[in-house]
Amino acid sequence: MNTPRTDTRIRLILLDFDGTLADTRRANTLAYLATLGEAGIHLSEEEYAARYFGMRCNEFLSLVGIADPAERERLRLRKIELYPRYFDSVRLNRPLWEFCRQFQQGGGRVWVVSTGSYDNIHNVMRHTGIGGPDDPAELSPEGRVDGILTGADVVHGKPDPECFLEAMKREGCRPEETLVFEDSDIGVEAARRSGAGYIRVKL
Numbered sequence: 304m305n306t307p308r309t310d311t312r313i314r315l316i317l318l319d320f321d322g323t324l325a326d327t328r329r330a331n332t333l334a335y336l337a338t339l340g341e342a343g344i345h346l347s348e349e350e351y352a353a354r355y356f357g358m359r360c361n362e363f364l365s366l367v368g369i370a371d372p373a374e375r376e377r378l379r380l381r382k383i384e385l386y387p388r389y390f391d392s393v394r395l396n397r398p399l400w401e402f403c404r405q406f407q408q409g410g411g412r413v414w415v416v417s418t419g420s421y422d423n424i425h426n427v428m429r430h431t432g433i434g435g436p437d438d439p440a441e442l443s444p445e446g447r448v449d450g451i452l453t454g455a456d457v458v459h460g461k462p463d464p465e466c467f468l469e470a471m472k473r474e475g476c477r478p479e480e481t482l483v484f485e486d487s488d489i490g491v492e493a494a495r496r497s498g499a500g501y502i503r504v505k506l
Contacts, residue, residue: 315476320417322486326506330389338382383422395431416470418454462489464497
């Protein structure tokens with residue numbers, strides 16, 4: 304854990320999504336395995352978890368032998384299509400989310416910052432009752448985040464700090480006014496490089 308100086312007011316919280324705000328590990332795994340199975344590639348849950356979990360989709364598909372960019376894109380979209388079938392295994396990190404809601408009530412801002420797909424993240428958020436900034440309140444019974452930044456919004460994935468710095472820029476906040484919650488080694492490294500305070504999450 305690296306926290307900012309006590310005389311600095313935190314104005315912005317940045318949340319990684321998968322493994323931090325929500326435990327999506329098994330749902331992601333099963334959706335990928337089903338997608339690959341349709342393409343004739345068979346992996347076990349254990350093999351996927353040990354070798355590939357947390358990779359960006361394009362990198363993962365390349366490593367399992369999908370060389371054609373058009374085929375990788377087709378499989379990426381198919382995974383998004385299959386993903387909701389496994390949402391029953393998703394678990395919201397409720398203590399962290401309740402903390403964020405209290406932070407918002409005090410005037411703070413909360414963003415989800417992930418290098419994952421916007422559609423995947425938004426679909427899971429809706430399943431857990433959390434809305435994006437443009438979602439109506441009636442579809443967001445658990446509240447809303449103030450922004451969502453995904454892999455499509457940046458050039459470099461974590462551990463590069465670009466995603467966190469871009470979210471800070473959009474909110475007009477400095478690193479010393481920002482607190483990041485992350486679960487993975489590469490996410491924590493990205494947070495450290497951004498200059499923000501950070502807290503590691505274990506689900």
